[in-house]
Amino acid sequence: xxxxxxxxxxxxxxxxxxxxxxxxxxxxxxxxxxxxxxxxxxxxxxxxxxxxxxxxxxxxxxxxxxxxxxxxxxxxxxxxxxxxxxxxxxxxxxxxxxxxxxxxxxxxxxxxxxxxxxxxxxxxxxxxxxxxxxxxxxxxxxxxxxxxxxxxxxxxxxxxxxxxxxxxxxxxxxxxxxxxxxxxxxxxxxxxxxxxxxxxxxxxxxxxxxxxxxxxxxxxxxxxxxxxxxxxxxxxxxxxxxxxxxxxxxxxxxxxxxxxxxxxxxxxxxxxxxxxxxxxxxxxxxxxxxxxxxxxxxxxxxxxxxxxxxxxxxxxxxxxxxxxxxxxxxxxxxxxxxxxxxxxxxxxxxxxxxxxxxxxxxxxxxxxxxxxxxxxxxxxxxxxxxxxxxxxxxxxxxxxxxxx
Amino acid sequence: xxxxxxxxxxxxxxxxxxxxxxxxxxxxxxxxxxxxxxxxxxxxxxxxxxxxxxxxxxxxxxxxxxxxxxxxxxxxxxxxxxxxxxxxxxxxxxxxxxxxxxxxxxxxxxxxxxxxxxxxxxxxxxxxxxxxxxxxxxxxxxxxxxxxx
Numbered sequence: 001x002x003x004x005x006x007x008x009x010x011x012x013x014x015x016x017x018x019x020x021x022x023x024x025x026x027x028x029x030x031x032x033x034x035x036x037x038x039x040x041x042x043x044x045x046x047x048x049x050x051x052x053x054x055x056x057x058x059x060x061x062x063x064x065x066x067x068x069x070x071x072x073x074x075x076x077x078x079x080x081x082x083x084x085x086x087x088x089x090x091x092x093x094x095x096x097x098x099x100x101x102x103x104x105x106x107x108x109x110x111x112x113x114x115x116x117x118x119x120x121x122x123x124x125x126x127x128x129x130x131x132x133x134x135x136x137x138x139x140x141x142x143x144x145x146x147x148x149x150x151x152x153x154x155x156x157x158x159x160x161x162x163x164x165x166x167x168x169x170x171x172x173x174x175x176x177x178x179x180x181x182x183x184x185x186x187x188x189x190x191x192x193x194x195x196x197x198x199x200x201x202x203x204x205x206x207x208x209x210x211x212x213x214x215x216x217x218x219x220x221x222x223x224x225x226x227x228x229x230x231x232x233x234x235x236x237x238x239x240x241x242x243x244x245x246x247x248x249x250x251x252x253x254x255x256x257x258x259x260x261x262x263x264x265x266x267x268x269x270x271x272x273x274x275x276x277x278x279x280x281x282x283x284x285x286x287x288x289x290x291x292x293x294x295x296x297x298x299x300x301x302x303x304x305x306x307x308x309x310x311x312x313x314x315x316x317x318x319x320x321x322x323x324x325x326x327x328x329x330x331x332x333x334x335x336x337x338x339x340x341x342x343x344x345x346x347x348x349x350x351x352x353x354x355x356x357x358x359x360x361x362x363x364x365x366x367x368x369x370x371x372x373x374x375x376x377x378x379x380x381x382x383x384x385x386x387x388x389x390x391x392x393x394x395x396x397x398x399x400x401x402x403x404x
Numbered sequence: 405x406x407x408x409x410x411x412x413x414x415x416x417x418x419x420x421x422x423x424x425x426x427x428x429x430x431x432x433x434x435x436x437x438x439x440x441x442x443x444x445x446x447x448x449x450x451x452x453x454x455x456x457x458x459x460x461x462x463x464x465x466x467x468x469x470x471x472x473x474x475x476x477x478x479x480x481x482x483x484x485x486x487x488x489x490x491x492x493x494x495x496x497x498x499x500x501x502x503x504x505x506x507x508x509x510x511x512x513x514x515x516x517x518x519x520x521x522x523x524x525x526x527x528x529x530x531x532x533x534x535x536x537x538x539x540x541x542x543x544x545x546x547x548x549x550x551x552x553x
């Protein structure tokens with residue numbers, strides 16, 4: 001019974017915690033620019049993430065190591081420092097963009113500018129981390145994040161051409177603006193496959209004291225849960241394609257995203273989308289701060305756990321405290337949250353190889369995963385992911401200059 | 405070595421991010437792209453006004469969106485001014501941009517004063533102007549693609 005509840009909670013957490021500012025805005029941009037043609041990017045990003053999450057949970061349950069800890073032990077501290085620093089810097093930019101997303105949602109409701117909201121949001125996120133437990137951070141906000149199911153409801157009520165949606169799941173060449181098409185595809189993939197997610201997942205598995213008996217739960221939560229979450233992201237694309245394309249509206253600001261469901265769901269469409277724009281990114285701010293503290297602590301050998309009092313993991317707690325309040329700066333300095341989001345998603349895509357390659361090697365090392373090594377399907381999938389991420393890393397930055 | 409490693413990693417990432425940010429704020433866009441962006445913001449302003457008149461969105465959000473549209477088009481107008489006089493479609497683009505900015509400013513005033521009647525009168529004109537800009541953008545894009553072949 002306990003395990004059934006854990007599976008149910010894990011699924012709900014995966015669904016409710018999936019959408020954040022990056023996945024919402026990139027999917028909306030894709031739908032507004034190319035209707036359903038970029039559905040394949042959402043699907044591919046989701047599948048990649050599901051595979052990587054399952055692997056990170058498996059690594060933690062069997063080896064009793066987090067990803068960062070295992071990379072440090074296996075490859076040595078100087079080697080492991082490089083990917084950790086890259087992930088930390090990129091994650092900081094993502095965190096700032098998420099904080100900007102929450103601030104925008106509050107501006108939409110109150111009319112008060114985002115610069116005034118940045119610090120209070122950071123303070124609330126910090127309070128959650130300081131006073132809360134891992135479960136509260138992971139599951140509490142994700143349960144509230146179930147409000148994002150409004151995109152599924154809206155998509156169904158819009159009666160799109162589901163055949164065209166299905167057709168969009170197969171990669172096709174764009175009919176116009178190829179540079180812009182591939183730029184948005186890269187952004188969608190970067191929004192889905194963010195390294196902080198699978199690093200957070202492996203640290204969480206250690207926090208929850210997973211062992212080999214949790215492998216089935218891991219498979220369901222990481223696999224099925226993520227696929228459901230990705231389906232929500234696809235629904236954002238479908239809604240944007242159905243609502244904005246006929247009106248000739250591109251997504252150049254988050255205000256345009258807030259309008260997506262006002263026609264089909266009226267006032268509640270506005271309220272629930274704005275709530276989605278606030279809750280999802282807020283959860284992401286807390287998760288990224290925690291994930292970054294996990295990276296630093298595991299890399300440098302500090303005590304760490306979200307389930308102990310801050311004084312018992314002082315450097316870990318101080319790290320996320322400093323990070324949360326530093327993330328206010330880009331917004332206070334006037335950087336546009338949507339531009340910051342797009343740039344951070346592209347940089348995420350560019351940084352994927354440095355975190356995925358060592359991870360793949362670990363998943364084939366019997367010293368860490370014993371008889372639970374990757375099979376040929378897992379290895380092939382990850383090898384393709386690494387190849388794809390290398391190609392993205394090469395093309396994404398020039399595309400930023402051409403299509404962004 | 406670890407310190408050097410950290411410095412290299414940070415430097416590389418920050419340089420890339422800075423390059424992206426600078427480029428995102430770069431020079432004049434192509435006329436086709438500018439026309440479609442003008443049309444998009446005009447359509448956004450019309451959409452939010454229509455929703456406000458039907459009580460689907462709040463007046464505060466309407467004002468925020470209209471002001472956002474106004475500031476984006478103001479920034480775009482400065483970039484469009486840098487286009488050469490001989491640029492294809494420039495005159496029509498500049499005239500359309502001026503008209504749409506004026507309509508949005510009028511809508512902003514109406515929203516601030518909670519004047520639904522004035523907003524309802526302006527919104528259809530804005531929809532027409534936005535659609536004309538979108539059509540211009542698509543025509544210029546087709547011409548561009550034909551020329552590049």
